[in-house]
Amino acid sequence: MSKTAVDMPSQVxxxxxxxxxxxxxxxxxxxxxxxxxxxxxxxxxxxCNACPGNGPCFAVPCNVDADCSTVTGFTSCQQRTAGAFSxxxxxxxxxxxxxxxxxxxxxxxxxxxxLVSIFCIPPSFTAVVDSAADLPGPGAVSLPGTTQNLP
Numbered sequence: 001m002s003k004t005a006v007d008m009p010s011q012v013x014x015x016x017x018x019x020x021x022x023x024x025x026x027x028x029x030x031x032x033x034x035x036x037x038x039x040x041x042x043x044x045x046x047x048c049n050a051c052p053g054n055g056p057c058f059a060v061p062c063n064v065d066a067d068c069s070t071v072t073g074f075t076s077c078q079q080r081t082a083g084a085f086s087x088x089x090x091x092x093x094x095x096x097x098x099x100x101x102x103x104x105x106x107x108x109x110x111x112x113x114x115l116v117s118i119f120c121i122p123p124s125f126t127a128v129v130d131s132a133a134d135l136p137g138p139g140a141v142s143l144p145g146t147t148q149n150l151p
Contacts, residue, residue, distance in 0.1 A: 003118040003138065004093040009065055011078035013092060015138040016120035019060040019068035020078050027123040027136060028074025033058030035070045044125060059122040059136065080123070080130065084138045094118050096140050101147045110148035117141050 005013040010022050019028040019035065029044070031037035031051035040057035042048035048057040062068050062077035069075060084091040096116035104111065121139045123130050130136075 001096045001098065001116050001118055002093055005083065005091075008077055010076040011082055013082040014077075014079050015084055015094070016079045016122075016136050017062050017077045018079065018122065018136045019062050019071040019074040020076050020080075021074050022076040022078065025080060026074070027059045027125070028068070028071040029057050029125065030060050030071065031055055031057055033060055035060050035062070035067055039072070044122065059125075061120075061122075079136050079138075081134050081137065085140075094138060094140055096142060098142070104147065104149040106149050106151055108149060110146040113145060113147050115143045115145070 003015060005015050008014050008017070020026065029040055031040050031048065032055055038050055040048050040050040042050065042057040044058050045056050047054035051057060060068065060071050065075060065077045068077055084094055096118055098114045098116035101111040101113035118138065118140045121135055121137060123136045
């Protein structure tokens with residue numbers, strides 16, 4: 001599995017795009033994470049009185065700057081820091097290599113396998129966490145294990 005960064009008008013080498021203010025480096029949030037949702041400031045994922053039906057307040061994902069045009073003050077589609085997993089921002093492509101378990105037979109021996117994933121971690125909206133973890137930004141995981149087909 002691979003993911004390659006893209007160059008945006010306001011930031012190069014972007015893996016995870018959210019509506020942000022490029023001056024304050026803060027992410028915008030709206031009810032339901034929709035660019036047309038009501039402005040909110042609740043913690044992500046918990047019921048929010050500012051949202052219809054006490055819905056959740058999330059960061060607003062985007063693909064281009066125009067997707068952020070209704071998110072007042074957060075009109076740049078970017079991540080916190082360009083690149084991934086490096087203070088020098090040189091990472092352009094993330095590669096993760098998994099391995100399938102191979103052919104399984106009922107009651108056969110367990111076989112090793114490795115699952116991998118590359119994903120985006122949204123901002124937590126807690127300044128200490130976001131700055132320490134460089135959020136929003138990419139994440140990657142590799143999960144080795146064994147699998148067996150039992151009746």
